Amino acid sequence: MYTIGNVYVIAAVAVVGGALFGFDISSMSAIISTEPYLCYFNQGPLYLETDGKCSGPTANVQGGITASMPGGSWLGALISGFISDILGRKKAIQVGSVIWVIGSIIICASQNIGMLIVGRIINGLSVGICSAQVPVYITEIAPPSKRGRLVGTQQWAITWGIMIMFYISYGCSFLNGTAAFRLPWGLQMLPAIFLFCAMLFLPESPRWLARKDRWEEAENVLALTHAKGDRGSPFVAREMAEIREVVEFERANADVTYLELLKPNMINRTHIGVFTQIWSQLTGMNVMMYYITYIFTMAGLGNSVLLPSSIQYIINVVMTVPALLFVDRWGHQFSSSAESMYITGPASKAVVACTYLFVASYAPTWGPVSWIYPPELYPLRVRGKAVALATSANWAFNFALAYFVPPAFANITWKVYIVFGVFCAAMLIHTFFMFPETSQKPLEEVEEIFDDSTPGSIKYIGTLAWKTSVDRHVRRLEMGETDPEEKFGRSQHVDNGSPDGRVSEATKVEN
Secondary structure: OOOOOOHHHHHHHHOHHHHHHHHHHHHHHOOOOOHHHHHHOOOOOOOOOOOOOOOOOOHHHHHHHHHHHHHHHHHHHHHHHHHHHHHOHHHHHHHHHHHHHHHHHHHHOOOOHHHHHHHHHHHHHHHHHHHHHHHHHHHHHOOHHHHHHHHHHHHHHHHHHHHHHHHHHHHHOOOOOOHHHHHHHHHOOHHHHHHHHHHOOOOOOHHHHHHOOOHHHHHHHHHHHHOOOOOOOHHHHHHHHHHHHHHHHHHOOOOOOHHHHHOOOOHHHHHHHHHHHHHHHHOOHHHHHHHHHHHHHHOOOOOOOHHHHHHHHHHHHHHHHHHHHHHHHHOOOOOOHHHHOOOOOOOHHHHHHHHHHHHHHHOOOHHHHHHHHHHHHOOHHHHHHHHHHHHHHHHHHHHHHHHHHHHHHHHHHHHHHHHHHHHHHHHHHHHHHHOOOOOOOOHHHHHHHHHOOOOOOHHHOHHHHHHHHHHHHHHHHHOOOOOHHHHHOHHHHHHOOOOOOOOOHHHHHHO
16 A cells, blocks of 8 residues: 655644644533524523523533543543554554544534533543544654654644634534534544545554564655655664664563553653643633634624634644744744733623734744644653653543633632633743743653653753753763764755654764
């Protein structure tokens, strides 16, 4: 079977798994305020005296409906580590796509709230698997100079999924009867069908293949993706030697369990990966995505909330582009102060403007970086489960916020965003002092940032953690050692596509 070797095409196909999450967000946010949905899943008076609409589900029940998807995603992210380690990164994503189709069928056919929740939980399993393993898959294939950009396309795919499905849902809102919500819920299975079929033409992660002793296949993948099929490339040989060293070292250790991520030599990077995903939720962005129609209704826009709401989805797509273009130059430490703003009073235009500002500040910062950063923190042996654990934290907090916000809006209205403002201030301090920079560093060098430091030492604080690798470079020069980057040249590494720009110890000796 023909296998695609272009890393950009590989990433473009794989991140369709992220688009599934985006489809779910907007298929709910665009529908929950429409009359067909409110009347079909109605739990209160048939029609309200204020606006003549059905009351729909209660605030608590609507929170449960929305939260059921991230609840399923939490479980899906946790089990994705086992699926990925056993079946491979590629097949794990395909499993997720099949589960999504099943969940979408149930949602589309929902006869009551219970059936809708079950379908959304199943869809959540799919999103949890794909959101955890797509970044791992791309990280293990991409060269370091492009890794941030390629993994970041996961977030861009999410934003495209949100925008596309929102306009589909908006168009369907003019239909009569249940077709207004059943049609968009049915259409959302199409990208999953495409994902499953297209993944058949993509290679498996070479690092996973090496772990399974499929060395010839691993070498073929490296040659295909980084040397245009030339198995005799010296860079492929060096990368294979490096992967072999890592695999042999890891086999001397016990099989990985989640408990290993809590051991002293791993706890710091586990904490960083988990909090990267937690903070991305506590910005309040997904609350904005799920419940933007509620917010605009509170801003006095009445029945005309869908089109103004859609503008923020366009902003989300456009403002993610700068991060994709420059994240490998900027680095991965972002803290967006604009997200801590909140507005009081009835000034609806100010509220709308600030929601757009909120989205514009999140899109090039926490949005893509929350997917790029965690896979770079961990060694190959634990990467699948470690990223799964970090992603499960994302979904746990997504679930909590999705359930909490409708009753919170009902009880404390705009004061909800004071809570998120406090979270944003806390994450600014935490990331500045505790998160090391990993941008453009080979994956093994990222390991050395942690391995060369004592847990809790000053070397772990903020970007000073980067100083560890710089100090090591200086020590090598002082001892008269030749630096690998000087010997082979950074541009030569990138041009020839070495995935991590590394040179094995064996190679250094030989040269």
